[in-house]
Amino acid sequence: MSELGWLTQPAVFPWAALALGLCVGSFLNVVIHRLPRMIERDWRKQCAEIAGTPPQAQDQGRYNLLVPRSACPSCGRGIRAIENVPVLSWLALRGKCAGCGAGICLRYPAVELLAGLGTGWAAWHFGCSLAGAGAALFIWCAIALAFIDQATGYLPDDITLPLMWAGLLLNLGGT
Numbered sequence: 001m002s003e004l005g006w007l008t009q010p011a012v013f014p015w016a017a018l019a020l021g022l023c024v025g026s027f028l029n030v031v032i033h034r035l036p037r038m039i040e041r042d043w044r045k046q047c048a049e050i051a052g053t054p055p056q057a058q059d060q061g062r063y064n065l066l067v068p069r070s071a072c073p074s075c076g077r078g079i080r081a082i083e084n085v086p087v088l089s090w091l092a093l094r095g096k097c098a099g100c101g102a103g104i105c106l107r108y109p110a111v112e113l114l115a116g117l118g119t120g121w122a123a124w125h126f127g128c129s130l131a132g133a134g135a136a137l138f139i140w141c142a143i144a145l146a147f148i149d150q151a152t153g154y155l156p157d158d159i160t161l162p163l164m165w166a167g168l169l170l171n172l173g174g175t
Contacts, residue, residue: 014124017136021119022086024140025112027065032111032147034065036154074102086112107147114143134170138163 041063048055062068070079077099083089090109097104118139126132141163149155 010127013128014120017123017132018116018120021136021140022112022116024119025115025143026084026086028115028140028144028147029108029111030065030070031144031159032107032151034063035144035156035158036148036152038063038065039154039156039158072097072099072102075100086116111143111147115140118143130170130173131175134166134175137166 041058045055070084071077072079074097077097080098083093083098087109090104093104095104095106096102119136122132122135122139126135141159145155145159148159
């Protein structure tokens with residue numbers, strides 16, 4: 001058995017997938033929060049360009065899924081790595097910012113749990129296969145789309161179109 005072959009064992013793989021899903025859920029929270037803002041920012045830049053006016057100050061600087069680092073919306077304090085452990089950090093902090101004590105929305109651990117449980121289920125149901133990876137990808141995208149849609153009414157093409165193509169490609173071979 002290879003060094004990492006134990007990860008694909010039926011008794012272990014769903015648990016490893018659950019841990020991966022929790023981490024992906026943490027990133028999905030960033031996507032849910034930032035992607036609509038990135039889209040709106042791009043729209044404002046395009047409108048300013050068409051109108052021949054300079055972009056607004058709030059639309060300057062780098063803002064994407066990786067930059068800037070996550071911070072408390074109330075006090076602006078950066079979130080440390082130890083405070084970014086899926087679900088456990090939220091529980092340890094009792095749902096409050098470590099800096100200012102402001103409440104942290106229940107949505108964050110809910111998204112992490114949904115992604116973790118969904119990924120664990122996909123791994124249990126499909127095993128270590130292309131179908132399992134496709135199911136996990138669909139679950140992650142569906143979570144992000146559902147929460148973005150609930151908050152903004154948007155279904156971003158940045159998620160829907162790659163998801164459509166991935167589904168078509170996965171089903172070419174009967175996956």
